[in-house]
Ligand code: SF4
């Protein structure tokens with residue numbers, strides 16, 4: 001494992017993301033603790049010291065799990081990062097906050113109440129890294145609210161030693177939003193977590209966001225480096241082009257090596273769900289091995305060929321609120337596959353109603369919450385049309 005720095009802190013270049021832990025049955029909350037603990041133990045034994053979680057991951061179970069999993073290790077042997085869920089909050093009266101969308105149904109709380117709950121669930125006295133979760137054009141209504149005073153609150157917690165380093169994650173649609181937030185809070189944050197990979201470099205202007213963060217002299221923590229696994233499973237014809245150059249390397253390794261070439265990237269988070277995944281990733285991060293110019297040019301061509309794919313990362317923020325209980329990310333994966341490969345013959349929505357795009361009622365609840373801004377109802381309609389001849 002090689003290491004980078006954030007504000008003088010030695011961080012492993014590969015970080016353990018805890019939003020895609022193994023589950024017993026695919027239900028977010030049902031984390032398979034035995035399997036997940038094996039992954040954490042492997043990470044700890046192979047030099048990974050950065051552990052990322054958030055209030056909402058695994059329906060609140062991720063924080064609880066990581067607290068339990070790291071308990072047996074000395075507190076100074078790992079760095080724990082969690083996130084304040086302002087992007088899912090609604091302000092009520094007298095400093096009380098409620099929750100929206102993915103956290104709907106959770107009891108009301110306060111800014112302080114949420115933070116204390118997080119410390120307690122993670123079984124720690126302080127967070128090494130604490131982020132405002134998804135600062136974007138919409139959530140600024142909460143983060144900028146003077147009565148809630150979220151930014152002042154986290155600064156105060158830093159002064160009290162309950163937070164060591166501050167940052168924020170963002171799915172803002174514009175780099176200017178990030179620039180403006182950093183300018184208004186110059187000196188508060190040490191790092192910014194963004195969705196960064198070779199496809200989003202142009203598709204979602206990750207390049208512009210990266211440059212803004214660099215301009216403010218801050219470090220980048222990467223999320224979705226393989227786009228929720230999307231860049232780990234390339235269409236066959238694109239994969240063959242990469243294999244021609246490096247026959248042994250997986251698509252994920254290409255994506256991660258591309259990130260190693262960016263000097264401001266401190267940590268690349270990976271939501272590793274299996275021991276095989278973490279073994280391969282640890283190997284990829286044995287030492288920096290950035291792409292050569294020729295390899296980067298080829299990957300750029302691969303990215304361009306994939307630009308028309310629907311950019312779903314499989315985060316599943318949308319599934320909870322779907323009145324038809326559709327398996328939205330899996331349907332989108334199938335839609336992309338149908339468009340890119342001859343997958344149509346194997347797709348049978350009649351065999352599973354949760355996989356039938358024709359059942360979408362177009363309510364738009366999914367698009368409302370989707371951090372990628374995907375117009376899901378349009379996709380469902382198009383896909384349903386494509387499947388019509390087979391019904
Ligand atoms: S628009 Fe369709 S897919 Fe999206 S939440 Fe509504 S029914 Fe589900």
Ligand code: SF4
Nearest residue numbers: 312313315316318370
């Ligand atoms: S459609 Fe959007 S919210 Fe749903 S899984 Fe994909 S990226 Fe996440």
